[in-house]
Amino acid sequence: MDSYRIFLTGVGGQGTLLATMVLAEAAICAGHNALASEVHGMAQRGGVVESTVMIGDIKSSTISDGEADVLLGFEPVETYRAMRKCSADSVVISNSVPVTPYTVAIGKATYPEVGRLFAFISDRVKKLITLNAQALAEQAGSAVSANVVMVGALARSGVLPIPREAFEETIRTKTKARFVEANLRAFDLGFSAL
Amino acid sequence: MHSLLTTDVGKRLLLLGNEAIVRGALEAGLAFATTYPGTPSSEIGDNFFRIAAESELYFEYSTNEKVALETAAGAAVSGVRAMCSMKHVGLNVASDPLMTLAYVGVRGGMVIITADDPSMFSSQNEQDNRIYARLSNLPMLEPTSAQEAKEMTKAAFEISEALEIPVLLRTTTRLSHYRGIVTTGPLKPAKTKGDFEKDSARFVPVPVHARLRHKVLLDQEEKAREMACQSSFNVITGAGPWGIATSGIAYNYVSDAIKDLCIEDKVQVLKLGFTYPFAEKLAVDFIRSVEKVLVVEELEPILQDTLKVAAQTNGLSTPVAGKGPGLFSRLYEYHPGMVREVIARFFGVDYSPPTPINVKEGTGPVKVPMRPPNLCAGCPHRNTYYIIKTLLKDMSVEAIFPTDIGCYTLGLLPPLEMADFLICMGSSVSSAAGIARTTGKKVIAFIGDSTFFHSGITGLINAVHNQHEFVLVIMDNGTTAMTGHQPHPGVQLVPPGWDKPTISIEAIVHACGVKRVTTIDPRQLMESKTKVMDVLKSDGLSVIVSRAPCPLYEMQITGRKKETSYRVGVKCEACKHCIENFGCPALCLSDEYNKRANMVINDDLCIGCGFCDQFCEAISPKKPRRKKVD
Structure with a gap:
């Protein structure tokens, strides 16, 4: 089968690592080989968190510049910052809700217009999908489930050979029991948003 | 289970x-x-x-x-x-x-x-x-x-x-x-x-x-x-006149590159997993069977040099390359695209790499803000730095700050900028001695609790015995925070089921022979300032134990929740004192585009520690507190 390289980026506290795990486990649940890679350590709350998921016949766990098939961005500026990982063939799915960096909060930098970021990206990649994952997560009854909303949108995009059921099975069996219902609702809202 | x-x-x-x-x-x-x-x-x-x-x-x-x-x-x-x-x-x-x-x-x-x-x-x-x-x-x-x-x-x-x-x-x-x-x-x-x-x-x-x-x-x-x-961990795979020798994570990049470049029928790979002692017989068989060898290993040219020695010892003149211009670097980790590109260049395979999207050039690139790491909101390390920084400013004293390894190394970043020298675990204490004696300046060294137990104690004994003069601040947050809140011998808040004795940092410091030992609670501004002022005014060797639990760890262990929210009132004159001296991520400008804007507290980030309330008149609790933080 073909192989797929997915790059995930977000801000500490957004749950990118849970999304990474759900995506990799769902791929395995669907019968594929999968790998994931994450960087721990100095990534404090509020810093950038990047991770990868590889699906298919592939051994490398990192993605070189220009080689991501899919970029899943949990925050608009971080989606933009990670554009180096994409090429004209990439599909980009991004949350549209900013998380204000501290440098912006104290007036040392300014946050760019989200529309400009997305216009730049949209002109250069195969497809850009954006959604307000925050609002959908709140609608699902759990503000912290925006990460699973994003996974739902990725599932619906049809870019990856993973059926919806595999994601739902993974959410049921691999996420914390008390969040399962909220996560399933969040996944569904992300899935239905496209 | x-x-x-x-x-x-x-x-x-x-x-x-x-x-x-x-x-x-x-x-x-x-x-x-x-x-x-x-x-x-x-x-x-x-x-x-x-x-x-x-x-x-x-x-x-x-x-x-x-x-x-x-x-x-x-x-x-x-x-x-x-x-x-x-x-x-x-x-x-x-x-x-x-x-x-x-x-x-x-x-x-x-x-x-x-x-x-x-x-x-x-x-x-x-x-x-x-x-x-x-x-x-x-x-x-x-x-x-x-x-x-x-x-x-x-x-x-x-x-x-x-x-x-x-x-x-x-x-x-x-x-x-x-x-x-x-x-x-x-x-x-x-x-x-x-x-x-x-x-x-x-x-x-x-x-x-x-x-x-x-x-x-x-x-x-x-x-x-x-x-x-x-060993089955050391194998030669594939067939063909070209040789690639590799080990560790780089093997994965090699394996994918061979497939991506469609050169499976041209390359033999020597994959070493049992890497020392060197499997010389296997390696020599490999060198004999190929025309030239590319070595793919991160960091030092260890396998490359070993293969060259093996070739020379066995009278083989097969070229062995790895590190060098146009090939691999001794710096930093490798990645799949880099390995693919060097393999293609070395063996003369047609290959054009994908074109990454350039966010730096082209039409209408956008300038994006950085997200540097920062001490968490409510972190007592920030309080300790603030107390010392503002006191030194009041006293017009310039100090040199040897630091150590832990979350508090982030004191390096603005606005605190209180980290001047660091080499390894425990180096704060011993290097402070050398810097103080050589420069004659005020030297204030910072070390964490876990790092103090790890390798700070011998340096402190040395400082007492050899009569070095500096201030050592032991920032005791009760856990090895940066690596994931592991316990250490000085833990006070303990995980469930923990039944090991706690060793007192003050008792160790006293036993080392330090005469001036002061303990502060960095959550209490005025009281801490008074105590630290006395220490900064004195000569000789002093130790300040600044003790307050890491709030993340405390919440995890005790289930403690935020008790009070804080607000910035109309008295805020946008003096920026908090931004320029404290730097808590919860303290923000009310309008990020207006440099004259007042401050606001981001209630999502604020943990309600109340420290800023102690240095700024404009800040007050949203509802009356039951008692002061103690």
Whole structure:
């Protein structure tokens, strides 16, 4: 089968690592080989968190510049910052809700217009999908489930050979029991948003 | 039950490289494990910590890597299987016991994990610990996948026990922190009790014994070389006139590159997993069978140089290349595209790399703000820095700040900027002595609680004895915070079931002979300022113990919730004192585009510590507090 390289980026506290795990486990649940890679350590709350998921016949766990098939961005500026990982063939799915960096909060930098970021990206990649994952997560009854909303949108995009059921099975069996219902609702809202 | 204790055989688990090592150790019948936490090795110890609570395994967080290695060695010479894990620079600390433990050897299998950090994601250097195998003459294994990490851990115990010497298993960040599919094997019941059979001619290396033991070690090394040549971890795959030799995580990049470049019928790959002693016979067979060799290894040209020596020794003039212009670097970790490109260039394969989207040039690039790491909102380290910074400003005193390794190293960043010198764990104390005596300036050194226990104490004894004059601030947040809140000998808030005695930092400091010892609660501004002022005005050697728990750890252990929200009132004159001297991420401008805007408190980030309320009149609690934070 073909192989797929997915790059995930977000801000500490957004749950990118849970999304990474759900995506990799769902791929395995669907019968594929999968790998994931994450960087721990100095990534404090509020810093950038990047991770990868590889699906298919592939051994490398990192993605070189220009080689991501899919970029899943949990925050608009971080989606933009990670554009180096994409090429004209990439599909980009991004949350549209900013998380204000501290440098912006104290007036040392300014946050760019989200529309400009997305216009730049949209002109250069195969497809850009954006959604307000925050609002959908709140609608699902759990503000912290925006990460699973994003996974739902990725599932619906049809870019990856993973059926919806595999994601739902993974959410049921691999996420914390008390969040399962909220996560399933969040996944569904992300899935239905496209 | 801990998921790594599953008795299911043939179960496919998606595991971190570090978790795969833990499972491998359990499948090998591990009885005794020690560590000092350090990224990227920490999850090994953290999993053992939880597993030890529900199994026969003995596990401890030791005070430092030397202690961890010696403790594990004591168990292994008493006949049980032992493991000691650490990050690469930890092995520097443990290198003294390592070198001679190799001479005396072990009885139960002993595996030492060194987790290297190419590209320095969370380390002060990117030293290549493969060199330690050569320095100590001990076998080394290097996995390329999670499955191999498990298998090699099991094999390492067998090798160690067969040769009666410890075995090193080296990972890198990309292996430790990647997840891959691992198929479980049967768990082996551990032999948890052993006996120490006395043999002073072996275990007490006075010179006359050491001379004999060195010879034994070299004999064992030769046996290990035979094992390496026969090992299924060392293989030649593929067919064709071109040769690529590789090991570790780079093997994965090579393997994918060969497929991507469609050169499967042109390349043979020498994949080394049992990397020391060098499998010379296998390597020479490989060199003989190809026209030229490209070596793909991160960091130092160790395999490359070894292959060149093997070729020369065997009269072969086959070109062997690896590091150099147009080829690979000795700097930083590699990545798939880089390896693909160098392979294509070296062997003359047509290849055009993908074009990454350039966010720096082209039409309408957008300037995006940075997200530097920052001490968390409510972190008491920030309070300590603020107290000292503002006092020094009031006193018009310039100071030099040696610092140490932990969350508080982030005091380097603006607006605090209170970190001037750092080399390794514990260096704050000893370097402060040298800097103070040479410059005659005010020197204020910062060290964390866990780091103080790790290697600050000997420096402090030295400072007392040799009459050095500086201020040492021990920032005691009650946990080893940066690596994931591991306990240490000074813990006060303890995890459930913890029944170990706590060792008082003040008692140690007093016992070292320090006369001026002051304890502050950095959550209390005025009281702390008064106490610290007295210390800063005095000469000689002083120690300040600044004690307040890491709020994240406190919330995790006690379930404590935020009690009070704070607000910035109309008195705020936008003086920016809080931004320029304190830098709490919860304190923001009300309008990020207006430089004259007032401050606001981001209630989502604020943990309600109330420290800013103590230095700014405009800040007050949203509802009356039941009592002041104490």
